[in-house]
Structures are given as C-alpha cells and as structure tokens.
Amino acid sequence: MTTPTPLSPTDRSTIRRGKHRAVTERAALHAVLDAALVCHLGVVVDGAPLVLPTGFGRDGDRMFLHGSTGARSLREAATGVPVCVTVTVLDGVVYARSVFDHSMNYRAAVVHGTAVPITDPEEKTHALRLLTEHIAPGSWDYARRPTAKELAATSVLALDLTEASVKIRSGPPGDEDEDVRAGEKWAGVLPLHSAWGKPEPDPTLVGEWDVPPHVAQRAGTPYA
Amino acid sequence: MTTPTPLSPTDRSTIRRGKHRAVTERAALHAVLDAALVCHLGVVVDGAPLVLPTGFGRDGDRMFLHGSTGARSLREAATGVPVCVTVTVLDGVVYARSVFDHSMNYRAAVVHGTAVPITDPEEKTHALRLLTEHIAPGSWDYARRPTAKELAATSVLALDLTEASVKIRSGPPGDEDEDVRAGEKWAGVLPLHSAWGKPEPDPTLVGEWDVPPHVAQRAGTPYA
Structure with a gap:
C-alpha cells in the first residue's frame, strides 16, 4: 500500500468555493476520470480560450488525450502551452424549497498542466490501447490494430495528474432553515x-x- | 418566419476537421444547448485556461451562465475577457472494424464571445427564471422565489450566440473499404x-x- 499523494498542491487547483465539496484523495480523481468518456480540453489560442470535447484514457497518474493530428485544440496543446482538462458527470437535479438553493449533483475533476505529445511508436501504441480500452473495453483485442500510417495520423498527448482538483456534490438540497421549518414545499433529488x-x-x-x-x-x- | 442566421461567421468558429459533421443551422445550435444541463465555461486566468462546469439557460440567441458571485471562472468571465462555452452530449460509442475508426456519437456546440454581467434586478430575475426552468422545469413557479439578498449573491452572465459552431456525429462507423470487404469483424454502435x-x-x-x-x-x- 502506498500513501496516496494529496491533490491541490497549487493555488489554482485549490478549491475555494464550496470547499466542503472538495475531495482531496487521488483515488477520487481517478474514479471521476474513469467514469466518463469525454473530457473538455481547454487551451489558449490567440489570447482566447478554446474548449473542445476530447476522448481520453488514464494510465496511473497520467492521462492521455486523443484526436486527429489536424484538430486545432490538440495541435495547440501539443506546443507545450498550459492546458486545462475538465471531466464532469451529472448525477441529478437538486430540487430545493427555494429557487436559490436549487442545484445539481455532479462529480467534476479539473486537471491543470502542460500536455506532452507522445511520438515514440511503442509508447503511442500503449497510449492508444488505454484510450481505446477506456472508450470501448475489449476493442483493442477484437478490432484491427492501427497500421503505421494510422498511428502517424493520430495525435496523442500525455498530461500528468499532478495538479488537479475534484469537486463532488451529492445528496439532498441544502435549504435555508426557515424554508425547511416553513414546511410548505417538497424538496428532493431527481437522479439522472x-x-x-x-x-x-x-x-x-x-x-x-x-x-x-x-x-x-x-x-x-x-x-x- | 425569419430566415435563421447561419453560424460560423468567423475564422475560429469555422470547423475544419470533420467538416461533414459541421452543422450550420441556428436551430441545431439551439437544440444542442437545450438538450444539456451543464456547459463547460473556459476563461483565461494568468495566461492559462480554466474550464469549469457551469449551469446555463437560453433566451433566443443569448445564453445565460450562472454561479456564485465567488466562483473564479464566472468572476473572470465577468471582466469582459473572451470566453468559450462548450456543451457536449455523448450519444454512443462507435465500434468500428478497426481501432483507428472507433469513435463516439455526440452533439457538441462551441460558443465564443465576451460575457456580460447582468446587474439590473429585473433582467437578472428574467435570466434566473430561464436558468431555473432549463435545469428544473416548473420550479420557478413552485419554489420560493429569490430574495433581494439571494439575487445579489448570484452572478449571472449573458453571452450572445453570434459566434458559434455545432458538430454532430451520428450513425454507424466509417470503416475503411478494405476492412468492410474483409468481413472479419462486427461493427456497430452502442447507444447511450x-x-x-x-x-x-x-x-x-x-x-x-x-x-x-x-x-x-x-x-x-x-x-x-
């Protein structure tokens, strides 16, 4: 057993809003990443943010991002610029007694870092296997493997999971005491x-x- | 009947990769935004991208973004900096005969622009009604309405849907002809x-x- 590295070692990955929803275990980060198939990759292009849905996979404390060599977000991310990768799973809608306390139950992971292109064919094949198995478990062994040409046409980036935060909201609404005491409204969660x-x-x-x-x-x- | 304004009027909202998946009708943009409850809001903070899941609503050709006045992404977005808002719906996994042609079926909308904070209480109430009704239809009329204090503690930004793109992938895999002819592998879609x-x-x-x-x-x- 190894002691898990706590998350949030930096200022920008320290959650300030809704601190009680911040989760600091590395296992929780892995669990959120493993649950979803699509991440949102953010890069800065000409001073403006660009956020695109991207396929990914995970290998321990690294994630792999995947796309065509022509995809702009991946091309930008491959140039050693800072990236932000966010994975969100929506778990339900929280119906509170007040409009103000309406909310959503969700699991979200935010990873900051610099993505590194994977060029070594062997490492790229390893990354593609993990990406494929994340999206379609069993397909790596079943489907036809990539040719050298297909491998070259695929862009894979690696991102360390060093600087990351996890935020989870679950459970019933957090209504104001006086709304609860008033007893006038139904409240609860509609799970998704x-x-x-x-x-x-x-x-x-x-x-x-x-x-x-x-x-x-x-x-x-x-x-x- | 009005003629819908086509999307993609700018360079960055013109889809180059997978052009055949680009959808240029405004109605398609509205449909993607109306389908999902969570968007991913991207802003640039200290030169690096920050992407956070955010609740939203739509009012014609504007969208409203919503959060606590303390949320960093909303605070940044409110300062008149460029933002990118992306909404993605995952529809299924595409099992191709080759690993290379594996894919996902999805609907994605990307909106570029500058968000504007809504401060006028009447306009803010209107925006909050649309936000609430998007996330929890019926709750605006059922639940207790926001007090002036709650209204002040809520940050609402408006973003015009002028500069946007929509990309949709649906249907069966696009395998290479020789993989199809080989007839050795099953292929299809597993819908979500x-x-x-x-x-x-x-x-x-x-x-x-x-x-x-x-x-x-x-x-x-x-x-x-």
Whole structure:
C-alpha cells in the first residue's frame, strides 16, 4: 500500500468555493476520470480560450488525450502551452424549497498542466490501447490494430495528474432553515441515470452476426 | 418566419476537421444547448485556461451562465475577457472494424464571445427564471422565489450566440473499404441512453408528501 499523494498542491487547483465539496484523495480523481468518456480540453489560442470535447484514457497518474493530428485544440496543446482538462458527470437535479438553493449533483475533476505529445511508436501504441480500452473495453483485442500510417495520423498527448482538483456534490438540497421549518414545499433529488442501450449493427455487415461479447456484455450496464 | 442566421461567421468558429459533421443551422445550435444541463465555461486566468462546469439557460440567441458571485471562472468571465462555452452530449460509442475508426456519437456546440454581467434586478430575475426552468422545469413557479439578498449573491452572465459552431456525429462507423470487404469483424454502435430516475425526497420533509407534478412528470423521461 502506498500513501496516496494529496491533490491541490497549487493555488489554482485549490478549491475555494464550496470547499466542503472538495475531495482531496487521488483515488477520487481517478474514479471521476474513469467514469466518463469525454473530457473538455481547454487551451489558449490567440489570447482566447478554446474548449473542445476530447476522448481520453488514464494510465496511473497520467492521462492521455486523443484526436486527429489536424484538430486545432490538440495541435495547440501539443506546443507545450498550459492546458486545462475538465471531466464532469451529472448525477441529478437538486430540487430545493427555494429557487436559490436549487442545484445539481455532479462529480467534476479539473486537471491543470502542460500536455506532452507522445511520438515514440511503442509508447503511442500503449497510449492508444488505454484510450481505446477506456472508450470501448475489449476493442483493442477484437478490432484491427492501427497500421503505421494510422498511428502517424493520430495525435496523442500525455498530461500528468499532478495538479488537479475534484469537486463532488451529492445528496439532498441544502435549504435555508426557515424554508425547511416553513414546511410548505417538497424538496428532493431527481437522479439522472445513464446506461448503454441495445447494440445497433452496422448496416454494411453482410450475413448473420452475433454481437461480440465485449459489446453485448456492455449493453444494459450503467454509464458513469 | 425569419430566415435563421447561419453560424460560423468567423475564422475560429469555422470547423475544419470533420467538416461533414459541421452543422450550420441556428436551430441545431439551439437544440444542442437545450438538450444539456451543464456547459463547460473556459476563461483565461494568468495566461492559462480554466474550464469549469457551469449551469446555463437560453433566451433566443443569448445564453445565460450562472454561479456564485465567488466562483473564479464566472468572476473572470465577468471582466469582459473572451470566453468559450462548450456543451457536449455523448450519444454512443462507435465500434468500428478497426481501432483507428472507433469513435463516439455526440452533439457538441462551441460558443465564443465576451460575457456580460447582468446587474439590473429585473433582467437578472428574467435570466434566473430561464436558468431555473432549463435545469428544473416548473420550479420557478413552485419554489420560493429569490430574495433581494439571494439575487445579489448570484452572478449571472449573458453571452450572445453570434459566434458559434455545432458538430454532430451520428450513425454507424466509417470503416475503411478494405476492412468492410474483409468481413472479419462486427461493427456497430452502442447507444447511450440517459433518463431521469425516481424522485428521492429530502429526508428533512416532515409528514406525507406527494411529489409535485413538475418533478413526478419528469421522472422516467429521457435526458438530452
């Protein structure tokens, strides 16, 4: 057993608003990142922010970001500029007695750092395997592996999970005492549930196909 | 009937990668924004990007962003600096015959601009009503309305939807012809379905309560 490194070692990754919702364990950061399939990658382009949804994977205390070599956000991020990667999972809507205390239940992770392009083919293949297995578990072994040309056309960046924060809101509303005492309004949470549906075979498949186990087994299971 | 203003009037909101996935109708932008409850607000702080999940609402061709007056991203965004707001809905995982053509089905909207703080109490109340009704339809009329003090503690920013882009991927994988012809692998889409669950009443409610219709009716309905 190793002692987990606490998060929030820097000023900008220290949560000030809603401190009671800040989570400082590294395991919580990993859990949020592992739960979601899409992150939001922020870079600065010509002095303005650019935020784009991006696929990712995780390898211990590093995350991999993935995209086409032509994608602007990844191209910018690969130049050694600061990036911010945010992963958010929405868990429900919090119906309070007052409009003011309405809220959302969510899990959010924010990672600050500098992304590093992965160019070594072996390391890139390792990163792509983790990315693929994060998005589509089982596909790395099932599908045709990337050719050298495809590998070259794929951009993979690595980002250390050193500077990060996690914020989680869960549970019932936090109404004002007098609203609770008044007893005039219902309050509670409407949870949001996400799950994988029924596989939709590609219309170009010829003949009869069984859905492969890695896809069939995911159907019906919860997401995030 | 008015002719909708096309999107992408600027260089940075013109999609270059995956052009065939770019959608240029304003109605598509509205539809993506209306589907999701959380946006990712990007601002530049000390030269580095900061991306935080934020609640929002829409009023025609403006969106409202919402948070505590203490939230750093909103405080920065309120100073007239450029912002980028991105809304992403994940619709499924695309299992291709090759790892390279694996993908995700999604709807994403990216808005660039300068956010303007709303300070006029009447306008702020209007914005908060739209924000509340976006997140919790029916709550504005049901719950206790904000007091002047609560209104003052809430920060609302407006952002014009002038400079925006929409990108949507849907449908089956786009495998290489030779992978399709080889006929060796299954391919298809595993859709992701999100829906509102069963209301969870606040444990501090005293006595017997019916779940109010605006909450009860949402339960079981799809999200996004």
